[in-house]
Amino acid sequence: LLQLRTSKMKTMLNLTVKTGIYKEPRTERLFCSSTGLDGDEHDLTFHGGVDKAVHQYYPGHYANWRAEFPDAERREAFTLGGFGENLVSEKMNERNVCIGDKVRVGGVLLQVCLPRQPCFKLNHRFGVKGFAAQTWRKSRTGWYYRVLEEGWMGVGDSIVLVERLHPKWTIERIQEFFHRDDGNLEMLREVTQIPEFGDEMKGGLKQKIDKCEAALLAKDKKKDPEKWEEFTLIEKKPQTPHITSFTFSKPGTGEELDPGFFARLKLPNGLIRPYSIVSGDTCKFQLGIKREADSRGGSKYLHEELNEGDKILVGNMTESVPIKGQASNHIFIAGGIGVTAFLMHADVYGQISFNYTLHYADSGEEEIPFKEEIGKLGDDGRVRIYDKGKRERMDIGRILRERSWNSYVYVCGPQRMIDETVRQAKMLGIGQDEIHYEAFQMDTTGDPFSVEVKKTGMRLQVEEEKTLLQKLREAGLEVDSSCETGNCGTCRVEVCEGKVEHRGSGLAEEDKGVAMLSCVSRGVGHLVID
Missing domain, CATH: 3.40.50.80 (Nucleotide-binding domain of ferredoxin-NADP reductase (FNR) module)
Incomplete structure (x- = not known):
């Protein structure tokens, strides 16, 4: 053991959040309990706890980082302790350390239980946007230990491999199938058989397997139409003279929703309107809706006609506003x-x-x-x-x-x-x-235009008050959609010929020459779409 490092929580540069990443060398022997080294503090949101009690990082990586990021804003941080590691030792790295390894350092018995899953703080630490993702792409994350036997350790102690339970599952190989080849269902299933993983990894593996299995099912199955379920309005509460909150519920226990979801409501007149979810889950949620002066029937109906106890149809709940976890x-x-x-x-x-x-x-x-x-x-x-x-x-x-x-x-x-x-x-x-x-209102009207569907030769006329999405569906064509306000990009169609008046934010600038959002954008004159 070349270095033993700990830190107190400190505020990050130019931010209000605190971190335990700024670790300093300790020369005295330290007691290591089930939650880590004496005097070491963690942001328990992402670090610390029994599965992340002690972190080790290979010091040889720092020279590579300095060479690869010569213009990093805080390049001087690419040195020992830069990743917030507790243990520093030569030779041990992601290519020769395996999940489940039991090692003894002084009087402490440790077990490797997780590859590190870096958060945004590494980006900020070194002044490199997207840096955290580089660490797992190159298998330079380091790894976490849980403590099997508490005790004392200090600089100069030998690090002894006591037992290797899974010799073929190095940290690097784990990251290959968790990050870089995460569509390999067979290998993901094999990895889940390793019982020594920490809970974070077990949960992450389950999500990836569920995603792979869903993708396989979708491949062999015709897309199901949107499912509409009946919800009851259980509370209608004025928030301001023009904004009312609506709480809808259905029987059952709901699944938690991440921030940024919206729900699609189908009104009795056939109108479909998406609204941001303020709080709740998949069985009970709250919306905030403004009574628009020029309402075409959506907010007008909800404010003036829908009452507590009334039923309404709710369709997909879809994420629209992203969670950008790598931003500082x-x-x-x-x-x-x-x-x-x-x-x-x-x-x-x-x-x-x-x-x-x-x-x-x-x-x-x-x-x-x-x-x-x-x-x-x-x-x-x-x-x-x-x-x-x-x-x-x-x-x-x-x-x-x-x-x-x-x-x-x-x-x-x-x-x-x-x-x-x-x-x-x-x-x-x-x-x-x-x-x-995130647009909550978008003008979709405009000059009429004509459309030819290349594969079938079908020709459509899109009137002033209609959208291309509406006309395609009226013609019996299946086109996915979600927000229908130009935010999400789900309704994208490819454009082969013609000029487009682009609206909405769900289409990248580089794609505007070859595609359009059928829910809000309009053609100029005549279009050919694929």
């Missing part, structure tokens, strides 16, 4: 009812110690919905409300200019807010991979 900082920009898209994110990000700020513009104190939920986010400056009634103006340009390194931006609000953010982001060179736009 998160900036939410919301206006009016748009805040509903981000309330779950802000709540969860606070719980897991993500650095975030919510900028919220409203028309006045009486127009703020979900005040209780917003209040729970705290008064530590992370929530900034701009009250139009007090002549407070949100300066989007300034927010974006002053963003900290490796920030991800989320925007949901009126179209003018989204347009201004697009303009400012373009001026500042913010890439599409650094910002997400």
Whole structure:
């Protein structure tokens, strides 16, 4: 054992979150309990606990990182202790350490139980965007031990391999099938037979196997139509003069939903409307809906005709707003009812110690919905409300200019807010991979255009008030969709010929020459689609 390192929790550079990554050498012998070394502190959101009691990292990797990232903002951190390791020893690395290995260091018996799954803090530590993913791609993550026998250890102690239970399953090979070849169902199933894995890995493997099995089923099976289930409105509560919360429920125990999901409601008149889920699960959830002055029947019906005890059909619940776990900082920009898209994110990000700020513009104190939920986010400056009634103006340009390194931006609000953010982001060179736009309203009308479906020769006329998606479905063609406001990209169709008036944010810039979003974008004149 060449070095033994520990640390107290410290605030990360330019962030408010704390970390235990800044570990310093300890020269005295230390007691190692089931939760780690004496005096070593962890952010228990991602690190620490019995399956992550002690971390080891191969020191030979640092020279490679320095050579591969010569322009890293904090290149000097590529040195011993940079990854927040507790143990430093020559020769032991991901290619000769196996899951389940039992090793004795001094009076402590340890067992390898997890490859490290790096979080965003490594990106921030070294000043390299996306760096965490590089560590598992190159199998340079290090590994975690659980403590089988507590005791004392110190610099100079021998590290003795006591028992090797799974000689073919090195850390590198585990990462090959967990990350790089994670569609290999046979190998994933074999890996799950290793009982020594920590709970984090067991859960991750189950998710990957479920995903592979679902993909195989989908391959051999015709796509099922969207399933509509009956929910009951159990609470209808005014939040502001124009915004009401609706809580829907059905019998059963629901599955937890990640932040950023929306639900599709089918109204009696046939209209289908997606709304952001403020809180809840798959059996009971809450929405916040604004009564739009120019409503075509969606919000008007819900506000004026739907009452507690009434039934409504609910379709797919789909993720729209992403969770960008590798960002160092998160900036939410919301206006009016748009805040509903981000309330779950802000709540969860606070719980897991993500650095975030919510900028919220409203028309006045009486127009703020979900005040209780917003209040729970705290008064530590992370929530900034701009009250139009007090002549407070949100300066989007300034927010974006002053963003900290490796920030991800989320925007949901009126179209003018989204347009201004697009303009400012373009001026500042913010890439599409650094910002997400969530439109809750999108004008889909426009000049009529004609469409030819290349494979069949079918010709369609898309009227001023209709969308291409609607016309394709009316013609009996199956086209997937989800949000139907241009956010998610599910309704994408390939364009072979013709000019497109692109709308929405769900299509990457480089794809706009060959595709369009059928739910919101329109053709100019005539299109040929595949």
